[in-house]
Amino acid sequence: MGLEDRRDLETDVYQPAEDSHLLASAVLEHLSVDETDLVLEVGTGSGYVAGRIDAETDARVVAADLNPHAVRQARTDGLEAVRADLVSPFADEAFDAVVFNPPYLPTDPDNEWDDWMERALSGGEDGRAVIDPFLEGVGRVLATGGVVYLLVSSLTGVDEVAAQAGEAGFSAVSVADESFPFETLTILALYR
Structure with missing residues (x-):
């Protein structure tokens, strides 16, 4: 990978x-x-989470991202990676687990810019612009008995996301959280 390619990945x-x-x-x-x-890891970005799961479990891991630069980085790092918009190209009931660190930062539409890093960070005005469609579609690709692990920020509203998950047919359980100066991050496990 050349210097210019590395610069693309960093930015x-x-x-x-x-x-x-x-x-x-x-x-x-x-x-x-x-x-x-x-x-399945949706929105794999660098492939870090998918890579850890791949290295530390026996499961077959698929990394997916809409960003072609992210897919290239994940492939370069040895992951099975595909370009995908959330879960749209995947077969029904294909995955035993789906993992997602969505773009969740609430962003004023007047202050958004149009590049790949913005897409990785901006969750729209309420922080749930990507989370809501994900919750509407992920149940289709989840196998019976499967689980979804979803990262949610207090800036986005954990209770609101859990309620939306409930409307999509899931029960939500917090399995981890960590506080930072400006937010608390929570991992929700979603079960059908």
Whole structure:
């Protein structure tokens, strides 16, 4: 990979941060899978979370992102990666677990800019512009008995997201959280 390609990844792909580490740790602590299980990470960004799951479990892991630079980085790092808008291209009931660190920062539409990093961060005015359609569609690709691990910020409204998950047919359980100066991050496990 050339210097210019690396620069693209640094400016166009969400790299691991506190939220990535919390999500990976929570998933690895709570996920029970074997070599026949299939795990999907939606919005993989750098591929950090998918890479940890791939390295530390026997499951087959698929990393997906709308950002072509993120897909390229995940593939370069040895992950099975596909370009996808949320869960739209995947088969019904294909995954035993789905993991998602969505764009969740509430953003004033007048202050948004149009690039890949903005898409990785901005959750629209209420922080749920990507979370809500994800919750509406993820049940279709989840196998019977499967689980969704979703990272949610207090800036987005954990109770509001849990209520939306309930409307989509899930029960939500908090399995991890961590407080930072401006927000608390919570990992919700969603079950049908």
